[in-house]
Amino acid sequence: MAVPLFDTSGPLEPLREDLRAAVARVLDSERYILGPEVAAFEAEFADYCGVRNAVGVANGTEALTIALRALGVGPGDEVVVPSFTFYASAEAIPPTGATPVFCDIDPDTYCVTAETVRAALTPRTKAVIAVHLFGNVAPVAQIEALGVPVLEDAAQAAGSTSAEGRPGALGIAATFSFFPSKNLGAFGDGGMITTMDREVAERVRLLRFHGSRDKVSYEQVGYNSRLDEIQAAILRVQLPHLDEFADGRRRAGRHYQEAGLGELVKLPVPVAGASPAWHLYVIGDSQVAKAEAALRAADIGCKAYYRTPVHRQEAMRQWGEGVDLPATEYAAQTHLAIPMSPLLRREQADEVVAALRGEG
Ligand SMILES: Cc1ncc(COP(=O)(O)O)c(C=O)c1O
Numbered sequence: 001m002a003v004p005l006f007d008t009s010g011p012l013e014p015l016r017e018d019l020r021a022a023v024a025r026v027l028d029s030e031r032y033i034l035g036p037e038v039a040a041f042e043a044e045f046a047d048y049c050g051v052r053n054a055v056g057v058a059n060g061t062e063a064l065t066i067a068l069r070a071l072g073v074g075p076g077d078e079v080v081v082p083s084f085t086f087y088a089s090a091e092a093i094p095p096t097g098a099t100p101v102f103c104d105i106d107p108d109t110y111c112v113t114a115e116t117v118r119a120a121l122t123p124r125t126k127a128v129i130a131v132h133l134f135g136n137v138a139p140v141a142q143i144e145a146l147g148v149p150v151l152e153d154a155a156q157a158a159g160s161t162s163a164e165g166r167p168g169a170l171g172i173a174a175t176f177s178f179f180p181s182k183n184l185g186a187f188g189d190g191g192m193i194t195t196m197d198r199e200v201a202e203r204v205r206l207l208r209f210h211g212s213r214d215k216v217s218y219e220q221v222g223y224n225s226r227l228d229e230i231q232a233a234i235l236r237v238q239l240p241h242l243d244e245f246a247d248g249r250r251r252a253g254r255h256y257q258e259a260g261l262g263e264l265v266k267l268p269v270p271v272a273g274a275s276p277a278w279h280l281y282v283i284g285d286s287q288v289a290k291a292e293a294a295l296r297a298a299d300i301g302c303k304a305y306y307r308t309p310v311h312r313q314e315a316m317r318q319w320g321e322g323v324d325l326p327a328t329e330y331a332a333q334t335h336l337a338i339p340m341s342p343l344l345r346r347e348q349a350d351e352v353v354a355a356l357r358g359e360g
Helices: 010-029 036-049 060-070 114-118 140-144 198-208 229-258 288-297 314-320 326-334 346-356
Strands: 053-057 078-082 099-103 125-131 150-153 173-177 191-195 281-284 335-338
Touching: 010 036, 010 229, 036 053, 036 191, 036 229, 053 060, 053 198, 060 150, 060 173, 060 191, 060 198, 099 314, 114 140, 125 140, 140 150, 191 198, 229 281, 229 346, 288 335, 288 346, 326 335
Parallel strands: 078 099, 078 125, 125 150, 150 173
Antiparallel strands: 053 191, 173 191, 281 335
């Protein structure tokens, strides 16, 4: 039995009629940019996260750049960011004029910790990007206790929870991606910035719209970075089901545990107090090439997402040279994402485990 790495269409099957109706509603409205669907989705998403403000933008990468600028990050500043993450977490920093400073992770949770962040702090540190990697929830309060503002990169963590609240409500601001394969996925690109701080939200609103309030006078050099009405309408259909999708992802994690996966490889470890809605289910194995070959031979989807950590990517050379991040290097060499979706069944988990046991 083939098991795909993702199943993006299965969970949406029961929502197809509602999704069609939402698209038709936008078509009939003839409002395509910054209209009632975006406004309603912003309010609903803010409510879901437990924050006062949510502002839709074009994607999760621009969400980070815009949020950093709204927090006052600019030339001469440093922003601490993990290197074991999707490239965009760091790529979003240089466009603000600030410098990325790479920090290490906890090899069990794949997230930054107060200790790994502390090692990267300098008097020029203006903010920390805490990535909630793979759906885990980085310890934001502990990092903020160091005295630095935390921007959450929650692109992979919609639906996760923590003892302090949901991603999106933990730091000074947070960013989300609605890339189609994400836990809450649009039918194209989309992103969101959430914050408790009304002034930060206002600066974000200005920056996403050319630095203008009225398209007549321009206060800032901003961006054309907006969430489309059609994507907002599609996301509004899915948001009420996000918790159920998230529960499915947690259940899939339990299927793997009950199938005995932990006897074969290292399982991902939730951060203390977190209940991750696993976006990717990432195992660790010192003989990962063998595991990868066994899964592929059994027609089971798997992928190493970050074999070359961000600080060693060519484009990051000027900021990454000489940086030593042992846990990042180890995770980069040993991680492997295996199938994960809200609908992953126990038989599929058994299939994955059998393949890794060499019985595939
Ligand atoms: C951790 C992380 N940060 C940022 C992004 C950027 O989001 P987008 O692709 O919407 O620009 C992504 C996903 O693609 C991501 O996984």
